[in-house]
Amino acid sequence: MLRAVFRILLYCATALLTFDMTSGAEPESFHATDLQGHEVKQLATNDARVVVLIFAATDCPISNRYIPEIARLKQEFSSRHVAFWWIFPNPDDTRTVVLKHQHEYAIDVPILIDSRQDLVHLAHAAVTPETAVFTAENGTLHQTYHGRIDDRYLAFGKERPQAAHHDLSAAIHAALDGHAAPSTHTDPIGCSIIPISSEQHR
Numbered sequence: 001m002l003r004a005v006f007r008i009l010l011y012c013a014t015a016l017l018t019f020d021m022t023s024g025a026e027p028e029s030f031h032a033t034d035l036q037g038h039e040v041k042q043l044a045t046n047d048a049r050v051v052v053l054i055f056a057a058t059d060c061p062i063s064n065r066y067i068p069e070i071a072r073l074k075q076e077f078s079s080r081h082v083a084f085w086w087i088f089p090n091p092d093d094t095r096t097v098v099l100k101h102q103h104e105y106a107i108d109v110p111i112l113i114d115s116r117q118d119l120v121h122l123a124h125a126a127v128t129p130e131t132a133v134f135t136a137e138n139g140t141l142h143q144t145y146h147g148r149i150d151d152r153y154l155a156f157g158k159e160r161p162q163a164a165h166h167d168l169s170a171a172i173h174a175a176l177d178g179h180a181a182p183s184t185h186t187d188p189i190g191c192s193i194i195p196i197s198s199e200q201h202r
Contacts, residue, residue: 030118032087035099035111044136048083050175051136052168053119054109054149055087057128058101060191062156066129066149067105073169074109080176083136089114089125090194117196127190133171133181145171147186155189 032040043051054070056063074084086109088098095113102111114120123132124146131149134141150163171181 030114030122031116032112032114032119033095035095035102035113037095040112042139043083043085043134043141044139045083047081048136049081050077050083050172051134051141052082052084052172053087053123053125053132053134054085055089055120055123055125055128055130055132055193057088057090057191057193058093058097060128062153062190063129064105067107069149070109071107073172076169077172077176082172082176084109086111087114087119087123087125088112089117089120090128091115091196092194115196117193120193126193127188128193129190130188131168133168133175135175144175145181145184147183148188151186153189 030043034040043053052073054066058064070084070086074082077084086107088111093101093113098111098113101107112119119125122141123130123143125132129149130146132143133145134143136142145167147167149166149168151160151165151167152163153159167183167186171183174181
């Protein structure tokens with residue numbers, strides 16, 4: 001819990017340092033591993049038209065609160081060629097730690113360990129939970145949205161009974177329909193992603 005509070009304070013201190021979303025396409029080039037230790041080289045599996053990344057941390061309470069909502073969205077879009085991935089980028093979230101977390105929270109969405117934070121940079125993510133939506137075409141990803149899942153959280157420790165705006169769902173629907181997302185970026189509330197050293201990125 002202390003680590004989570006520290007990361008939240010770190011996020012508040014750096015909230016103005018945001019990333020610009022790319023206007024062009026990104027090749028699907030990254031290093032990440034699944035929970036069996038196998039390298040995963042393709043995010044758009046099974047002819048997926050849309051790829052959704054959800055950045056998470058095992059010790060981030062807000063991230064954990066959204067696990068049921070992501071499971072619901074995966075079920076909602078299960079027949080529409082949308083690939084969902086939970087992404088764990090923090091150095092302390094090793095494969096062993098995340099495996100235990102997966103079991104404790106009964107996570108049924110595929111999980112990747114982003115140990116070099118290639119996917120963090122690809123998605124311009126800074127917080128957990130933060131999501132990124134991409135359209136996929138011929139091995140190339142084009143980012144259409146990144147930000148919050150919905151507006152349930154107003155601040156850390158302050159939330160609405162129910163979300164009024166479902167930003168991630170709207171962005172997925174827009175991508176499937178070939179339209180621009182209602183918003184290309186929203187500000188997520190959560191815990192800062194811990195940056196890795198240059199040596200860890202090698």
